[in-house]
Amino acid sequence: MQELIKNLGLIINATLVATPPLLYAALGSTFSERSGVVNIGIEGMMTIGAFTAAAVAHFTGNAWLAFLCGGLVGALFGLIHAIVCVSFGADQTISGTAINFLAPGVAIFVCKALFEQSSDTPPLDIAQKLPKLFNGVFEVGSFWNNVLNTYIATYLAFAAVAVVWFIFYRTRFGMRLRAVGEHPRACETQGINVYRIRYIAVIASGFLAGLGGAYVTLCTVSQFRPSVIVGQGFIAIAAVIFGKFTPHGAMGACLLFGLCNGLKVLLGSGNVISPNLISMIPYVVTIITLVLFVGKSRVPAASGKPYVKQK
Amino acid sequence: MKHKINQNNETAQNILNNKVHDILHQNALYTIIAIFFGFIVGGIFLWSAGFSPFEAYAKLFSSVFSRPKYLIWAVIYATPLIFTGLSVAFSYKMGVFNIGAEGQFVVGSLAALCVGILVDLPPVLHIILCILAAFAAGMIWSFLVAVLKVRFGINEVLSFIMFNWIAFYLSNYTVNTESIHKAGGGEASKDIRESARILLPQSVQNILKNDKANYGIFLAIIAAVAIWFILTKTALGYRIMAVGLNPHAARYGGINSSKTMYIAMSLSGALAALGGAVQLMGNSMRISQFAGQEGFGFQGITVALIASSHPIGCIFAGLFYGVMKYGGSKLNLIDAPTEVIDIIMGTIVLFIAISHVFRYIITKRLQKKEDK
Numbered sequence A: 001m002q003e004l005i006k007n008l009g010l011i012i013n014a015t016l017v018a019t020p021p022l023l024y025a026a027l028g029s030t031f032s033e034r035s036g037v038v039n040i041g042i043e044g045m046m047t048i049g050a051f052t053a054a055a056v057a058h059f060t061g062n063a064w065l066a067f068l069c070g071g072l073v074g075a076l077f078g079l080i081h082a083i084v085c086v087s088f089g090a091d092q093t094i095s096g097t098a099i100n101f102l103a104p105g106v107a108i109f110v111c112k113a114l115f116e117q118s119s120d121t122p123p124l125d126i127a128q129k130l131p132k133l134f135n136g137v138f139e140v141g142s143f144w145n146n147v148l149n150t151y152i153a154t155y156l157a158f159a160a161v162a163v164v165w166f167i168f169y170r171t172r173f174g175m176r177l178r179a180v181g182e183h184p185r186a187c188e189t190q191g192i193n194v195y196r197i198r199y200i201a202v203i204a205s206g207f208l209a210g211l212g213g214a215y216v217t218l219c220t221v222s223q224f225r226p227s228v229i230v231g232q233g234f235i236a237i238a239a240v241i242f243g244k245f246t247p248h249g250a251m252g253a254c255l256l257f258g259l260c261n262g263l264k265v266l267l268g269s270g271n272v273i274s275p276n277l278i279s280m281i282p283y284v285v286t287i288i289t290l291v292l293f294v295g296k297s298r299v300p301a302a303s304g305k306p307y308v309k310q311k
Numbered sequence B: 001m002k003h004k005i006n007q008n009n010e011t012a013q014n015i016l017n018n019k020v021h022d023i024l025h026q027n028a029l030y031t032i033i034a035i036f037f038g039f040i041v042g043g044i045f046l047w048s049a050g051f052s053p054f055e056a057y058a059k060l061f062s063s064v065f066s067r068p069k070y071l072i073w074a075v076i077y078a079t080p081l082i083f084t085g086l087s088v089a090f091s092y093k094m095g096v097f098n099i100g101a102e103g104q105f106v107v108g109s110l111a112a113l114c115v116g117i118l119v120d121l122p123p124v125l126h127i128i129l130c131i132l133a134a135f136a137a138g139m140i141w142s143f144l145v146a147v148l149k150v151r152f153g154i155n156e157v158l159s160f161i162m163f164n165w166i167a168f169y170l171s172n173y174t175v176n177t178e179s180i181h182k183a184g185g186g187e188a189s190k191d192i193r194e195s196a197r198i199l200l201p202q203s204v205q206n207i208l209k210n211d212k213a214n215y216g217i218f219l220a221i222i223a224a225v226a227i228w229f230i231l232t233k234t235a236l237g238y239r240i241m242a243v244g245l246n247p248h249a250a251r252y253g254g255i256n257s258s259k260t261m262y263i264a265m266s267l268s269g270a271l272a273a274l275g276g277a278v279q280l281m282g283n284s285m286r287i288s289q290f291a292g293q294e295g296f297g298f299q300g301i302t303v304a305l306i307a308s309s310h311p312i313g314c315i316f317a318g319l320f321y322g323v324m325k326y327g328g329s330k331l332n333l334i335d336a337p338t339e340v341i342d343i344i345m346g347t348i349v350l351f352i353a354i355s356h357v358f359r360y361i362i363t364k365r366l367q368k369k370e371d372k
Helices: A002-034 A042-060 A063-087 A092-114 A143-148 A152-170 A172-182 A184-189 A194-220 A232-242 A247-270 A275-294 B002-025 B027-048 B053-065 B068-092 B101-118 B123-152 B156-175 B202-208 B216-233 B235-245 B247-252 B257-284 B296-306 B311-329 B340-353 B355-371
Strands: none
Touching: A002 A042, A002 A143, A002 A152, A002 A172, A002 A194, A002 A232, A002 A247, A042 A063, A042 A092, A042 A194, A042 A232, A063 A092, A063 A194, A063 B340, A092 B296, A092 B340, A152 A172, A152 A194, A152 A247, A172 A184, A172 A194, A184 A194, A194 A232, A232 A247, A232 A275, A232 B156, A247 A275, A275 B123, A275 B156, B027 B053, B027 B296, B027 B340, B027 B355, B053 B068, B053 B311, B068 B101, B068 B202, B068 B216, B068 B257, B068 B296, B068 B311, B101 B123, B101 B156, B101 B257, B101 B296, B123 B156, B123 B257, B216 B235, B216 B257, B216 B311, B235 B247, B235 B257, B247 B257, B257 B296, B296 B311, B296 B340, B311 B340, B340 B355
16 A cells, blocks of 8 residues: 555656646646647747756856746747738748757757857756755655655646636636637727737747746756657647647646656566557557547637738 | 841841740749858858858859869759658649648658568569658658648648658657667667668779769659649649639539548658658658757748649749858858758748749839830
């Protein structure tokens, strides 16, 4: 029994470590998708956020400043995406693809320029990483230590879900944002500035994706490597579609991916089943759940369509 | 008489004007503008990191064009990208964004690997069987996504991403199974049998001074021409374009859009998978355990965009990417980060995305001139 509780604690712990980066990025993706802009560049924005955070933490030693900077640089690439897609009305998928080349390219390029040709940043000390909440409150190795003693940024990620939910469903801005994603023309006749709302949404999505990337380098991996994000941005996008474009739905999907990661850690230690097969589980589970239970995920009606202002 | 000369002059002028108009309306011009901006932005990055852009670009191109051997390397780099580019371009004609080319590429090379190691056959037959296996694997991989889309209404971008990762781990799993894994070979598979390789004959290789020179590029050109033929000269191609332009109108016109979707997405998957097979059988000969996605599929998206989804254009766009990729890998000889290639490519795609703005500006200017 004690063994079981301990293992359960470990699984929850691994889940809580793996979920937040996906969650931040998924919330970002929800923002821009609901405003009618497809943002496939989330992956690239996460990568550059991860690099920026690691570099700033290395040079300043201030983890929270680094976390913020990760988000801001992500937002900068969000701004590029917004200019190209909203103002110039370009194909959003093409622009996102470009950002997925551009942002990691810039990240590694600058990394090599700053750190003597190395594509990795130097590892961060514990003091340079983001702190944990309840550190030293519980006995090391105990169930509650595993479950509750986790990074503050993890708690923030779940708090962000509530905030985004509130913005979406309880504020005027959120209602407008959702309306813009469904029928921009109707919004404009109501005097809503479609471009402005989309700009805010896409920049916010870059900011959140950047935070997701920053979480990876400042909490889990403690350094930047080119392979540090490896597809987490795409998984976040998938989580948003899975979660039917709602913040709480995306959270559920991210927790599922995170849980599978937790199982991987636990099952992988026994070496009974190949870790590669276990790694497949979240993707297979996603497809099966979609087929059996969830079915069609309704894409916001104006998603992916450039909007041209009426004169 | 004078009148006639004038008229002739006028027609000549008209023809010239029309030619200029044609050029201005063609995608190629805007692609070239985009490439130009790509190099400028890349140059700014190089310059701000303390490298001379001219020296770097000179290094990039001289590493490719100075010797036939290097040029062949660029072609070898280009070959799989032409295939994935074709795959993306083909599905794009139907309005499907094939972000799954990456996974299809992986299952293609995996199928060819298994047949190439486990089956013992005489040379030509073995190659054909490997290619067929890859073709079938890519078809099935993409067909499943098509089923999920058509039957269950599941967003194809989502399923493509899921299938990419399943392919990724499937490959890593297979590479580590007993019959495939090379004993003491670290994290790689065995090499495929000699009979399954598509290398050019030894004598030709000696002339080219490149021991990886292979038939892949010819297969890529054949594939590109075949896709061009399918799209422009067959009923299937007509249906695909019709569904891509307006699915509702196509359905009213009596086109079975589900069936078209199945066929076209399967073919698109097969193309990416062929890229994987060619890369394996002509260049790498084995598959190593992946740490991250290799990016052939994502680079294929760029190739398709540079080619404006034209099948023949994919050959040239692929070759361009091959030159950049091989030349870029030599930039570390002057200590410049090779990632400048990603920056250039990303910028090119970004400028292609907004090429309609340039088109608008240029044609507007021209119109003003004409009006005067």
